[in-house]
Amino acid sequence: MHNALSVSLLEPYLWVRVDLNTHDRGKMAILRRYGNHVVALDFVHADKKTFKFIRQFCSSLQSLSMVFDSDSSWINYDYLEKFFRSMSTLNTLQIRFDAFQFSPAMFWSLCQLPNLISLTMDVFYMQPYGSKHYHPDIYMTILDCCPNLQELEVRGLFLEPADTAQFYHKNSFPQWIKKTFRPRRENPPSNTQEAMAPSRHSRSWSAGASIRHLGQKSERIAHSRSASEADTMIPATFASPSSHMGGYSIRKLDLRSPQMDDNVFCKLASRCTSLEELTLDGVWVRISAESWQTLSTQCLRLRSLTVRNSGAVHYLPSIQTLMALYLRLESVTMMSLEFNRDPDLSTLAAKTLALERQTRVVHPLKHIHLSGSILKPLKVLLDVVTQSSTIESLSVGFTLNAVRRLDNETNAPYDLSKRWLCQDTLSHLDLTSVSFTDKAVFSQFFGHVQRLTHLRSLWISVSHIREAWAITALNRGGLIGTRHSPSSSSGQGGSSPYNLPSASTPSLGVFSGRSNGSGNIHTSFFCFPALETLRIGMACYLNKKWFEMPVVFEEVVYMIEATPLLKRLELKHMSESGVIKRLSAEYPKISFT
Helix, strand or coil: CHHHHHHHHHHHHHHCEEECCCCCHHHHHHHHHHHHHCCEEEEEECCHHHHHHHHHHCCCCCEEEEEECHHHCCCCHHHHHHHHHHCCCCCEEEEEEECCCCCHHHHHHHHHCCCCCEEEEEEECCCCCCCECCCHHHHHHHHHCCCCCCEEEEEECCCCCHHHCCECCCCCHHHHHHHHHHHHHHCCCCCHHHHHCHHHHHCCCCHHHHHHHHHHHHHHHHHHHHCCCCCCCCCCCCCCCCCCCCCCCCCEEEEECCCCCHHHHHHHHCCCCCCCEEEEECCCCCCCHHHHHHHHHHCCCCCEEEEEEEEECCCCCCHHHHHHHCCCCCEEEEEEEECCCCCCCCCHHHHHHHHHHHHCCCCCCCEEEEEECCCCHHHHHHHHHCCCCCCCEEEEEECCCCCCCHHHCCCCCCCCCCCCCCCCCCCEEECCCCCCCCHHHHHHHHHHHCCCCCCCEEEEEHHHHHHHHHHHHHHCCCCCCCCCCCCHHHCCCCCCCCCCCCCCCCCCCCCEEEECCCCCEEEECCCCCCCCEEEEECCCCHHHCCCCCCECHHHHHHHHHCCCCCCEEEECCECCCCHHHHHHHHCCCCEEC
């Protein structure tokens, strides 16, 4: 009975976030009972019945994800404005709408959300023919109605280039009906200023206003017929952003539109004068060097830049150039890019010193994450750790099939004798896709890693563990190729389904003697005394020449005993069933995922 009472008391708080589907009436019943506890609703199909239900039962809603499609076709602007006015507690909103059914002016009603700080807009066309492809300026007017917006993510056709924003004709009576009576159904204001005016809340739609509005629509249709099909003029009904309007308050901008040209990007970014975090995602990223220069004069507060999944790199500046353009830049992330050549960071120290002399302050760059067709990630990584004294987080890896051959690259030897300047700053290091062909290089490199006094998070691959285990077995006088579990005396050992790599060279790394819980002392190659988070993954090797065997239980135990302060362990590609459950029972103080 006590347990039943506890469940009854906690039940309302189990429905803080609800994924609402169109035909899920069971969840509607849950909202009717616990709606006042719900703070987030996902995948809500916008229709009048659902709106009424949300207004009635979800008074504490803070996050809302909505889809406007054919089922939402009879929602007009006044109704949408009334709904948003009743949702004043919303601070996060995601809207996905069909531009065949709705014009962007419908969402000038977002001005009724005074606490909105995070917005995601996703535009799609269910029927591209016979619909209006709006100019990017029309979509950007939505932002004029969100003066307090701090985070913006755009997807789909939200910022489609003007040369593809065409007006498609389809000679059919139903399409003519839609084009003619759509403004009357939607009933939007004439511009953003009218939408944000207080009088708009009680605005009535008179017959005279309807006639004038339809007259304007007729004039626009006549004008469009006289123009070519590729005409991209902005309709007079919708006001584009004017030059006298100030900048947005957006601090975090995430652009995921599949198509966007340089001019559209500059137009949006130039109004984000408070921008601190910029993310560019998609194959459309072709920003010119001049645009990067212009952006640096407009966005003086930029702290984080992320470019990902953009394919071949054309105009992306080097990290040294980005440091000079953005003096507050703290983080640079370039993910899954097809580099023409490996990023050259051999002049990082010289550039940092030059900027320090120029500005009289140390450049704040702390995080560097590079991935893609990098053929020599170890070389790039060594350049950073031996030249930067401020780096805190570092990741360099190969994640794509290289479009160039490794044989054509210059074969420069690794200089492992240099001092690591990040000895007291580096706290996160990702080595998952860094491979070692020379065992002496492996030993020397990890000898440096184990001397990092502030290293709290480490990502490694299974091959690193097996190489260290082989070196440990060699120094203990064990048989190479035979499994030697550090906890075998405790009954946790097992036979290996494969042979470990041989270790033919003496270890040059750091060794430590530790007790394994059964009272026996063993010498382990790996020892990370300050590490709190460990991730064991599988490397992506060049051209898929060979693959790693998945990690097994004994290897995980080996790493746990090498990290006495471990709190979190992330395991990828486990080969044994129930491994995480078994590890959780053996080490209850460690979180396994």
